[in-house]
Amino acid sequence: MINNNIYFQIELTARKIRRYGQNVLNSHGIDITIEQWLVLNVINENEYTNQIYVGEKLVKDKPTISRMVNHLEKKELIVKTTSAIDSRKVELSLSKKGKDLITNLYPIIENIRLTGLSKLSKNENESIETILKKIRENLGD
């Protein structure tokens, strides 16, 4: 039966998390997706980074990052400039609006995280990481 399949449950849990997180953001009137938050966070931690770097951090491909960055730019949350040193590259930074948003977001995101992980023992917390990593490695890292 499909529902007993671990793959199915991983995928299901991933969707559940995304949906839950998105609902929390929406309920706060925050007009970005969970995925866009991840991009904002990488840029916040690495000012003037480029799209390749963001993609490596989030393990997403170039077209996906390209489009997400455009969305964030359209929302005026980030600023995108061409690098003076290497004009193939783009330099990404947060706008004032983006910085303010991120400041507001951190506690909300932390809350989402804690909600999902409550009732998990320290041991469970550690072992799920190990197990997921093993699965990924089995599939060719």
Add this chain to the structure above:
Amino acid sequence: MINNNIYFQIELTARKIRRYGQNVLNSHGIDITIEQWLVLNVINENEYTNQIYVGEKLVKDKPTISRMVNHLEKKELIVKTTSAIDSRKVELSLSKKGKDLITNLYPIIENIRLTGLSKLSKNENESIETILKKIRENLGD
């Protein structure tokens, strides 16, 4: 850091699984997506079921199922007829082509599953299920 986040790892693992599985299907020249396989499988196990049922099994919403069913119909893998008893409902069944495909698919899918789960102890196998379920329940099942 994002990459230590369990949510991120769950989502990453889900993507990894989907991509790996898709590549295996492609390498066998099988022209369906992993998600479409799940739908075929539900129909195979429940002949003349309807879209609501498929959606419940796979925890996907009506529009998603509607479109996937249309894709599978276009590929002539399933047959879709209106129920004589309740004309709101559709009756889904596998075509000959669909049945043949599923027969070929089962060992391939099983292989994908075993590849990812190799090196996992029985204990790890059980505990990941428990943990994922806890997370889903924490997020309001």
Add this chain to the structure above:
DNA sequence: TTAAAATAGTTGTCTAGCTAACTATTTTAA
């Protein structure tokens, strides 16, 4: 020095997930 290879990013095309709004039946309850 210059042609080939590598790198950064974009565009196009497809599928899937999600929400909202819709049509068309069937069920229910006054």
Add this chain to the structure above:
DNA sequence: TTAAAATAGTTAGCTAGACAACTATTTTAA
């Protein structure tokens, strides 16, 4: 009996993931 509510499915509009093919720079190696 009939009007309201529930149910099944579709359509539209958006974002994201994946792949392929593309442009434009920069690096490299002959």
